[in-house]
Amino acid sequence: MSMPTIIPSGPNTLNFPDMNINASDTTPKA
Numbered sequence: 001m002s003m004p005t006i007i008p009s010g011p012n013t014l015n016f017p018d019m020n021i022n023a024s025d026t027t028p029k030a
Helices: 017-023
Strands: none
16 A cells, blocks of 8 residues: 555545554554
8 A cells, every 4th residue: 555655744644544544653643
């Protein structure tokens, strides 16, 4: 998937919270 490219963005994290957590735990997730 092309998620890794979207994860660093930030706002996209809201769309795939579960995926982003696994991909990059450095994302600013409240």
